Amino acid sequence: MKLIIFAGPPTCGKTTVIRQVIRRMLKKGYKPAYLKIDVLYADEDKIIREEFDIPARKLYSGELCPDHCNVVVMDEAVEWAEKVGSDFLFVETAGLCLRCSPYIENSLGVVVLEATSGMNLPYKIGPMLTLADIAVITKIDLISQAEREVFRYRVIEAAKDITVVESNALYGIGIDPIVKHIERSSEIEQPMFLRGNPPVGTCTICVGKKEIGAKNHFGVLRTMEHDLFYIGE
Amino acid sequence: MDIQTIGVMGGNGKTGEPEKVTCFELKMGDIISIVGPTGCGKTTLINDIELFANRNTPSNRLVLINGQPIPEDFTFDPRKHPIALISQHTNFLSDLPVGEFLKIHAKVRGGDNPEKLIGETLEFANQLTGEAIIVSTGMTELSGGQTRSLLIADAVIIGNSPIILLDEIENAGIHRTKALELLKQYNKIFVFVTHDPHIALLSDFRIIMRNGSMEKLVCTNPEERKVAGELGKIDNIMLNFRTLIRNGEEISEHMMSKQMELLKLTN
Numbered sequence: 001m002k003l004i005i006f007a008g009p010p011t012c013g014k015t016t017v018i019r020q021v022i023r024r025m026l027k028k029g030y031k032p033a034y035l036k037i038d039v040l041y042a043d044e045d046k047i048i049r050e051e052f053d054i055p056a057r058k059l060y061s062g063e064l065c066p067d068h069c070n071v072v073v074m075d076e077a078v079e080w081a082e083k084v085g086s087d088f089l090f091v092e093t094a095g096l097c098l099r100c101s102p103y104i105e106n107s108l109g110v111v112v113l114e115a116t117s118g119m120n121l122p123y124k125i126g127p128m129l130t131l132a133d134i135a136v137i138t139k140i141d142l143i144s145q146a147e148r149e150v151f152r153y154r155v156i157e158a159a160k161d162i163t164v165v166e167s168n169a170l171y172g173i174g175i176d177p178i179v180k181h182i183e184r185s186s187e188i189e190q191p192m193f194l195r196g197n198p199p200v201g202t203c204t205i206c207v208g209k210k211e212i213g214a215k216n217h218f219g220v221l222r223t224m225e226h227d228l229f230y231i232g233e
Numbered sequence: 234m235d236i237q238t239i240g241v242m243g244g245n246g247k248t249g250e251p252e253k254v255t256c257f258e259l260k261m262g263d264i265i266s267i268v269g270p271t272g273c274g275k276t277t278l279i280n281d282i283e284l285f286a287n288r289n290t291p292s293n294r295l296v297l298i299n300g301q302p303i304p305e306d307f308t309f310d311p312r313k314h315p316i317a318l319i320s321q322h323t324n325f326l327s328d329l330p331v332g333e334f335l336k337i338h339a340k341v342r343g344g345d346n347p348e349k350l351i352g353e354t355l356e357f358a359n360q361l362t363g364e365a366i367i368v369s370t371g372m373t374e375l376s377g378g379q380t381r382s383l384l385i386a387d388a389v390i391i392g393n394s395p396i397i398l399l400d401e402i403e404n405a406g407i408h409r410t411k412a413l414e415l416l417k418q419y420n421k422i423f424v425f426v427t428h429d430p431h432i433a434l435l436s437d438f439r440i441i442m443r444n445g446s447m448e449k450l451v452c453t454n455p456e457e458r459k460v461a462g463e464l465g466k467i468d469n470i471m472l473n474f475r476t477l478i479r480n481g482e483e484i485s486e487h488m489m490s491k492q493m494e495l496l497k498l499t500n
Contacts, residue, residue, distance in 0.1 A: 116326050118326070118327070118328045119327050119328055119329050120328070141280075141320075142322075142326070143322070143325075143326050143327075144319075144320060144322050144325065144384055145283075145314075145317055145318050145319075145320075145388070145392075146334075146338055146384060146387050146388070146391075146392065147325060147326065147327050147334075149314075149338060149341050149342075150327065150329075150334060150337050150338050150341060151327075152341075153337060153340075153341045154337075171290075171291070173284060173290070176289075
């Protein structure tokens with residue numbers, strides 16, 4: 001079983017990229033399954049099931065962050081994909097604050113970024129980018145070539161060893177290199193571990209404290225003076 | 234990669250019919266135009282060139298560099314991408330000041346003297362615009378004409394790409410004859426998508442597009458070159474009037490007849 005985890009801000013084109021990838025994977029004779037994790041609403045499972053007739057599910061995280069939910073359910077999800085006879089499980093996670101990293105050791109982590117999102121995005125999202133294997137830059141037809149080159153540079157500056165793929169997923173352009181990386185990715189190993197730590201290890205808010213201010217909280221604290229570029233180490 | 238030629242082998246049009254122009258090849262210094270009504274596939278053709286189409290785009294065309302196709306998984310070092318595409322975008326989306334953007338782009342492209350390159354780029358761009366571009370301005374604040382001028386200058390000087398594709402440069406109100414004149418000083422391949430007869434006739438040849446398909450290739454003959462010269466004069470009349478109007482002057486019939494006389498005298 002190979003596990004491919006797609007993360008990225010809302011409307012960046014994750015589903016469009018995944019649909020193009022699945023189309024090519026099916027042509028090559030693979031048996032992909034698909035899982036979407038979102039907070040309140042998602043219909044991508046239905047879209048993918050109807051388009052490709054493959055096992056597809058969705059999961060609402062509700063009061064949890066979808067990336068947190070991803071951690072809690074992924075063992076069951078892999079079991080499900082094995083049971084339905086798939087060899088690749090594509091997980092699309094909606095994320096929430098988008099500073100987290102949903103990638104698992106030995107999975108292939110793919111972050112999808114819109115070319116139009118502004119030159120500071122690569123520095124803003126942290127581990128979702130820095131711990132990914134591939135950054136897919138979508139909607140490249142909407143910006144100039146010069147801007148593409150500068151955006152790409154900023155992505156590589158934030159995540160040194162990442163593979164950058166530029167894509168216009170609507171027209172299926174730039175998809176084949178992604179498929180190649182997916183084919184070459186490693187088999188998942190049990191037990192599974194998260195690749196990086198989430199930004200908040202112990203969350204006092206999660207356990208019910210509503211008071212504002214560091215003095216009212218414990219565990220991981222930040223003050224206004226704190227200077228840190230978080231990469232999920 | 235040292236580029237000598239770029240070729241396009243025809244694919245099919247929107248209806249699936251094979252293209253009548255089965256191939257063409259460009260060498261350094263060539264200037265060509267792609268013409269045809271809106272929606273006929275001009276932009277698609279230059280997009281195919283920019284992507285090194287390998288029978289993998291909807292048109293099914295094949296692009297050859299020095300006579301060879303580029304393998305699909307081959308990725309150019311982005312610092313040395315040989316093709317610059319100036320698309321129809323007339324606004325930037327990058328939230329950076331002009332100076333900083335150009336500095337990063339010059340760094341990406343590996344120029345040895347970024348400050349000099351930025352200076353040259355702005356000088357080139359400002360010859361095409363109405364009002365000069367200020368380096369501290371945000372990219373997103375530039376006008377349509379300033380954006381287009383900066384894109385052209387950036388591709389030629391900072392990008393220094395051997396092949397430059399320009400999509401309807403006449404649209405953004407920049408000085409297009411001046412642009413062509415400046416571009417001709419560089420030994421590059423220029424491909425213009427254009428509705429402008431003057432640019433079309435200044436090209437070495439033109440490709441006529443119809444319904445997504447390369448329909449015909451016409452080489453510019455000596456008579457057409459003469460006509461191009463005349464069209465240039467008509468262009469200048471339009472520019473002269475534009476300047477007069479911009480300067481707040483009132484236009485008289487006398488001005489018009491004077492301009493027409495000049496046109497006749499030079500014939």
